Amino acid sequence: MGKERSAKLWHNMGILLFLAPALILIGVYIIWPIIMSFNLSRFDWDGISPQKIYVGFKNWIDLMHDTIFWHALGNNIKFIILSLVIEMPIAILLAVLLDRGGKKFDIFKSLFYLPMLMSSVAIGVLFKYIYDPQFGLLSGILNFLHLDFLAQDWLGDPKIAFYSVVAVICWQYIPFYMIFFIAALSNIPQELYEAAKIDGATQGQYFWKIELPLLSPSIKTACILSLIGSLKYFDLIYVMTEGGPSNATELMATYMYKSAFASFKMGYGSTIASAMFIIITTAGIVAYFATRQKEA
Amino acid sequence: MATGKEIKKWYFAFLAIWTLIADIPFLFMAFTSLKTQMELLMGNTWQIPKKPTIGNYLTVFEGSFFNYLKNSVIAVSVSVVLILLVSSMAAFVFARMKFGLNNVLYSLIIAGMAIPIHVTLIPIYILTNKMKIYDSILALIGPYVALSLPMSIFILTEFMREIPIELEEAAKIDGCSMFRLYSNIILPLSRPALITVGIYNGTYLWNEFIFALVLTSTPEKRTLPLGIWDFQTKYGSDIPAIMAFLTLSLLPMLIAYILGQDKIIKGMMAGAVKG
Numbered sequence: 001m002g003k004e005r006s007a008k009l010w011h012n013m014g015i016l017l018f019l020a021p022a023l024i025l026i027g028v029y030i031i032w033p034i035i036m037s038f039n040l041s042r043f044d045w046d047g048i049s050p051q052k053i054y055v056g057f058k059n060w061i062d063l064m065h066d067t068i069f070w071h072a073l074g075n076n077i078k079f080i081i082l083s084l085v086i087e088m089p090i091a092i093l094l095a096v097l098l099d100r101g102g103k104k105f106d107i108f109k110s111l112f113y114l115p116m117l118m119s120s121v122a123i124g125v126l127f128k129y130i131y132d133p134q135f136g137l138l139s140g141i142l143n144f145l146h147l148d149f150l151a152q153d154w155l156g157d158p159k160i161a162f163y164s165v166v167a168v169i170c171w172q173y174i175p176f177y178m179i180f181f182i183a184a185l186s187n188i189p190q191e192l193y194e195a196a197k198i199d200g201a202t203q204g205q206y207f208w209k210i211e212l213p214l215l216s217p218s219i220k221t222a223c224i225l226s227l228i229g230s231l232k233y234f235d236l237i238y239v240m241t242e243g244g245p246s247n248a249t250e251l252m253a254t255y256m257y258k259s260a261f262a263s264f265k266m267g268y269g270s271t272i273a274s275a276m277f278i279i280i281t282t283a284g285i286v287a288y289f290a291t292r293q294k295e296a
Numbered sequence: 297m298a299t300g301k302e303i304k305k306w307y308f309a310f311l312a313i314w315t316l317i318a319d320i321p322f323l324f325m326a327f328t329s330l331k332t333q334m335e336l337l338m339g340n341t342w343q344i345p346k347k348p349t350i351g352n353y354l355t356v357f358e359g360s361f362f363n364y365l366k367n368s369v370i371a372v373s374v375s376v377v378l379i380l381l382v383s384s385m386a387a388f389v390f391a392r393m394k395f396g397l398n399n400v401l402y403s404l405i406i407a408g409m410a411i412p413i414h415v416t417l418i419p420i421y422i423l424t425n426k427m428k429i430y431d432s433i434l435a436l437i438g439p440y441v442a443l444s445l446p447m448s449i450f451i452l453t454e455f456m457r458e459i460p461i462e463l464e465e466a467a468k469i470d471g472c473s474m475f476r477l478y479s480n481i482i483l484p485l486s487r488p489a490l491i492t493v494g495i496y497n498g499t500y501l502w503n504e505f506i507f508a509l510v511l512t513s514t515p516e517k518r519t520l521p522l523g524i525w526d527f528q529t530k531y532g533s534d535i536p537a538i539m540a541f542l543t544l545s546l547l548p549m550l551i552a553y554i555l556g557q558d559k560i561i562k563g564m565m566a567g568a569v570k571g
Contacts, residue, residue, distance in 0.1 A: 011393075011474070012395065014474040014475070015389050015393055015395055018385040018386065018388060018389045018474075018478070019385070019386055019389050019401070021381075021382045021385065021386075022382050022383065022385065022386035022405070022445055022449065023386075023401075025382065025438070025441055025442040025445060026405065026408065026442055026445055026446070028423070028438070028442065029416065029420060029438055029439050029442030029443065030408055030411065030416060030442060030443065030446075032419065032423075033415065033416035033417075033418075033419035033420055033423070034411070034415055034416065034419075036419035036422075037415050037416070037418060037419055040418065040419070047421075047422070093310075094311075094314060097307050097310060097311060098311075100307070101307065101311075105311070108311050108314075108315065110557070111315050111318060111319055112314065112315070112318050113553070113561065114318060114319055114322055115318060115321075116564065117546065117549040117550055117553055118503075118546055118549070119502070119503035119505070119520070119521045119524070119545070120503060120505060120521075121503070121505050121521040121522075121524045121525055122521070122524055122542050122545055122546065125524055125525075125528045125538060125542060126321055126324075126325055126539075126542055127321070128528075129328075129535050129538070129539070130321060130324060132535075135336055135337060135341055135535065136341065137320070137321070137324045137341050137342060139341075140340055140341030140342050141341075141342060143340075144340065144342065171317070171318075171321075175318070176564075179561060179564075179565060180565060183565065228410075228412075231412070232412040232413075232414055234414065234505075234506055235505045235506065238505075238506075239505075239525070253414050253506075256414060256417075257417075257506070257510075260417075260418050260421075261421075261510060266418055266422075269418055270418050270419075273414055273415045273417065273418060274415065276412055276414060276415060277411070277412060277415040280412045281410065281411070281412075284410050
């Protein structure tokens, strides 16, 4: 009995020892910061002075009336829609074409992956210069094609800047979703195609009757990924425009960063971060259950 | 209805167009990096450099490029080793051990995958200052490891659950301890999952921007993505030099990709497929 007990004790000690590093790290760097973020949202604090001023829910009330925040959230939503509408169809189309080509098209696959290998910062900086009105690649090409009249100040014009940046983000993510769909397509059993072939199916029918229906679970997953990703997006926008010109490209994350680290409003920044947390978590849960119910 | 041959023509046309869209920016980058500022300003931007020069690369090497590279290598490799160690230990317990809180703890950690990490940014910045490790590689490693854990533990746990129980029982009869079971049996058998987790986190952290932006401030301590950021702030008007920096910063990933295409792609996708 005593021996068994001590064996059990050793077993539990072992479990604790194996879990401890993960639990401590997650506690310190994930759970505590989330609580801290909500806590800080009730203070006015510049992040430097030892004094934090308790203001209760003032930051939250300010946030409700903050037109920049609502504008940023609106941009996030526009960004969700644009990425879904642009990225998914192109990614699906490319995946289907590459899948039908089989091994012969491997070279195209490799060529299409390239944007995935570059960091967001590198892509952002590269496209800042591609968009440059004077010596950028885009105006160079438009000049060459005698389409000068189409040339714009792509990132400087508040009406266009948002779309210019979103175009680059789509460029960056299309290969990612493309591979995602290629992986899903490779799971479709070959017999289905053969059966369809015997029935005299056309290329279009392959697509609408076999590929698209069988891809639909993957498409749903990809859409959720894209939705969540679009709500917390930061990198490329910050690198290319820092949210400007005049907040035209502002997203919640860029606004949060700038409030906390450029305007030194840690309390207000934490309020934005906490609001993001609530919005993204809610959106994630809703999207998860919405797509799950349909499948059942 | 189009015939098979005509359709193939359309396939190729579309693929060719997409090749241009996907890759021309890289050609622009590489060509421009070999031009002088003069040639860029005078000629057409899309033209091949007439007299390629490596002057821009020398400019980049004179700066802190290698220091940024070194910091990236250290930050990413230390983080990945720690991620693999910590997450495999936890996954081993979740996958193979019975105890009361197993499911509760595991579900809680997995829920961490859905958390937008931005919410942790400001508190981690404050914590880093309090711990007096602000502006050091150490400041990055903590959050890098911790924020990667939920996903890594998930992938590894699901993989370890598939390992046949018989292997474990045979080892237990031989008097194998929990630690030996982990290190001599489960860990070697989990190699494919460990590689996937390593590549996934490695590529993600190699490009990580916002935490590095907030937790470091001097070129001596910053990683490669921040190197790009600092360099373009400093050399804003010298486009060819910036393009040289970008080209160089792409090289490590490109080499890694050429060496292990399938594994890299699988690793990059691991997070998504599981999400």
